[in-house]
Amino acid sequence: MERRTDGAASLRLGTPFRRQVRADQDHVSETGAIRSTDSDALLSRISAVQLGYLPFDPFATLFANGANTETKRPLLINIGTVLRSREMDARVETFLRSGSVQLSCKETNSCPVQIISLGAGSDTRFWRLAQDYPSCFRNLSRYVEVDYPQVVAQKCQRIQEEQTLLSSLGLEPVFNSNEVVAEKYALLAEDLLTYGQDEDTNNLARLLNLLDPSKPTLLIWECVLAYLDPITANRILTNFSRKIPNLAIICYDMCISGDQAEPGDQPDRFGQMMLHNLSARQLKLAGAKRYTTPTMALTPSNMSGTCWSHMSDLDCRESKDWTK
Numbered sequence: 001m002e003r004r005t006d007g008a009a010s011l012r013l014g015t016p017f018r019r020q021v022r023a024d025q026d027h028v029s030e031t032g033a034i035r036s037t038d039s040d041a042l043l044s045r046i047s048a049v050q051l052g053y054l055p056f057d058p059f060a061t062l063f064a065n066g067a068n069t070e071t072k073r074p075l076l077i078n079i080g081t082v083l084r085s086r087e088m089d090a091r092v093e094t095f096l097r098s099g100s101v102q103l104s105c106k107e108t109n110s111c112p113v114q115i116i117s118l119g120a121g122s123d124t125r126f127w128r129l130a131q132d133y134p135s136c137f138r139n140l141s142r143y144v145e146v147d148y149p150q151v152v153a154q155k156c157q158r159i160q161e162e163q164t165l166l167s168s169l170g171l172e173p174v175f176n177s178n179e180v181v182a183e184k185y186a187l188l189a190e191d192l193l194t195y196g197q198d199e200d201t202n203n204l205a206r207l208l209n210l211l212d213p214s215k216p217t218l219l220i221w222e223c224v225l226a227y228l229d230p231i232t233a234n235r236i237l238t239n240f241s242r243k244i245p246n247l248a249i250i251c252y253d254m255c256i257s258g259d260q261a262e263p264g265d266q267p268d269r270f271g272q273m274m275l276h277n278l279s280a281r282q283l284k285l286a287g288a289k290r291y292t293t294p295t296m297a298l299t300p301s302n303m304s305g306t307c308w309s310h311m312s313d314l315d316c317r318e319s320k321d322w323t324k
Helices: 017-050 075-098 125-132 149-161 192-196 204-208 230-243 269-279 286-290 294-298
Strands: 113-118 140-147 174-176 179-181 185-189 217-222 247-252
Touching (some): 017 075, 075 113, 075 125, 075 217, 075 247, 140 149, 149 179, 192 230, 230 247, 230 286
Parallel strands (some): 113 140, 140 185, 217 247
């Protein structure tokens, strides 16, 4: 029984057991499908490196876990991988140097900064920053990666086994329950959906305890929003913005309505085929279906409860020298 607002008692049967079981099963199956996309992204990066599209990445193969790294990806996949890597890396490097994600910013800022990468998977950016941008890397207070427990467990194991990965973490890394917390780096196991829950149940405090809310902080959403229900994504964004006053966000995601689409347009032929192929892998892509263009995703009404000093989108349509 529960008490109604008018004081009268009422009965509520709750969610039928079978329906709840089915919902739980659907979430588990989609979670597994989303995790599998991490392997796709890693092997695509290795392919782009091997073909010379991206600089040598000695860390990517360390996370491959015996997967076949010799398979070349189609040209279109290589283009997407390179655009994604170049644009994201450039903005992260700019943030480390200046505290801004605007590439036009030429200022140098010695203030320590923090980075949170949600759905980080097997990403190697932390180690590449340490190797390729040592002067900027000194400004990094801490880099926190978050992903599903199964993904984190595999990554944590590789970090423990490889001195090349361990050496960049900083002093006294502590490994506990398939997670790691070190001076410069932390890897947390968490379902991102929990960050969209109410404050007393969203587990966000555990992450925030590793950070200093007063420092400039960058939140990276790299190919994550497409998989999230828009309402949940907005709650996550709102919860972070309320807890971290000086917050910048970089989002890289798919837009399925084509290059010339207007807000609200339906998926073009390529977008339809992409949705079809991914749905066969049990990926629902709720976010991609709702926000089919960058303009839709960035409208203030889709970011309620937040206040931003600057918002912009980038359409990566032009590419050159794709001959390999």
